[in-house]
Amino acid sequence: MTARVAATAAAALALFPPAITLPIMRIEEMGHATDASIWSGSLGLLRDGDVFVGGVVFVCSIVFPLLKLGGLLAITVGRHALARRARRWSWRVVDLTGRWGMLDVLLVAVVVAWVKVGDLVEITPGPAAFAFTLVVLLSLIATALFDPHALWEESNDP
């Protein structure tokens, strides 16, 4: 069980860099084309002075999902190496960030834009769309497979 969680979390982590740095969609409006990636989008919001929205997007779509996946990996793979306290701490990180990491919401936003705004501007999915969808899926699977009780039991294994 834990191996499966670790594998899916690792897979999601591996796909994470291209998913957020490569353009996720290309918006073309009367000949003016913009490539938008999650990284450049949230940084752009921050740079334009929209600190609150930019910060929320940055934390919820980049920092928390990364922490959650990293935490899952740490708990499942490094469970024997980690001190009990560190494990407990990483479990808390997973618990908290899992609730606030909103990759799936972002995916829905992209899809909605793609489907609904198509009449006004031309939106084509970029190379990151594929990677991003996979990250969302793998992350969901990892969370679903993750069973804290099993962790509890294992830690009591002699």
Added chain:
Amino acid sequence: MTDEPLPPDAQDPLAPDPDAPDPLAGVPDAALGAVPDALVEREPKRRIGHGLVWIVPLLALAASAALSWSAIEGRGPEIVLHADHGYGIRAGDPVRYLGIDVGSVTDVALGGGTDESAVRLQVRMRKDAADLARAGTRFWIVRPYLTLDSVEGLETLIGARYVALAPGPKEAERRSQFTALREPPLDEELSAERGVEIVLEAPTRFGLQAGARVAYRGVFIGTVVGVGLASDATSVEVRALIRPAFAQLVRENSVFWETGGFEIDLSLTGGLKVDLDSLRSALVGGIAVATPIDGGPAVSTGWRFPLYADPKDEWLQWAPPLPLGNDLLPPGAPLPKLLRGSLEWEQGRILRSDGTRGGWMLATPRGLLAPRDLLTVPAEAREGVARLQVAGRRFQISELEAGDLVEDLGPRLRILRPGAFGEAWEGLMEPNEAIATQPRRTLVAPEDLLLVRDSGRDPIGIDASRLRMEGDGALVDGRIPLSEDWHGSLALARSDGAVVGVLAVPADGKAEIVPIP
């Protein structure tokens, strides 16, 4: 939904108390081990497939690497454009060539560092168009451009601005720094075949602007590409680009005058007379050119002419036959080098006078080919004596005939055998080896011809409509001024470069293309 709200102090019994301390905090790890184990039935562990699951992250890693690699690999080179003005260009606007996107602007900033008077554009070229950014390539920002005589860049009024480019020479090497043009270049400047650029010197500007047309008999043959003062400010220099197909029209003796604007002449007897060349020339000015019959050789780029305000009446009457077209002959077609020969004799019984006849002769493997009258003693010559001068030698025609060195070639041509020149013949033949192997044919129907006398320098073009087939030759329209200077010149077909005959211009008769048997 619950009907009655919970009392304010009531807590959801299932929710963890946020203020409650971590039940495990402070408990030593060793103490935790003392907690008794819960008894749980455990499923038997499935060991099969345990290792297989690690294929998933490996695949993900491979996909991630492939995506990143293709993103980096698929990017073309980045170039920097310096422009005087941004004209509202933004990051994301395309770079277009021939109406197709070949890159995009990635960043727009003030000219970098200290230079605030310029705009710096970063452009990412598409990978398959990377070669377009090479030395000699010109870039400019397309914006709506409205002048009295043209409308350009209208699509950028509503849509995005874009950067257009005109690539430099093909073999030039790539560059990454460019300076954008201030104005879009004229179509003529973009053309791969640049034609001939000449300079016209005028006392004043005459209202001429870049874009004004140069016309020959009212037909557009070139464009003014620049107007400016000469470096010493004594005159105005007008640079004009003559399209390559019409380059033969401009000769050293050509004259240019200005035709722009319009003139209104109101007189009591003549009434109102308005002279207007075209609306365009009234707006940006215009230039006319005429070439005399003895126009001289065609000019090359950089040739200077004076620009007159008005034409002389005689200029308008000039009508020299000049060959038009980008290529006078098919590419690679050889041109002959003809020799000038002249026949002299004495004539008259009581009052003696000298008679002369000049013409061109062509060295062929069989001998020196010439119209018959250049190698025959004229009937009026005294005592049957006539001397031929050719290639620095003198011959007595009667001696040549006696020595069997002259041979008839059909009724209107004769050949002087190589034996007459001895050792020197090789030298005469050498420049014409190529033309000797050129296919020869006879005219069966009128076609466009080129008359050549001296290595193709200022040849004459004869349009098919000026020829009339008669017998085995073709008569040339008498309106084409072919003087005796052209006697013996060689006629080449412009379609395939084949030799089709020799031009004979009799002293009294009509010019005729005589086939070579």
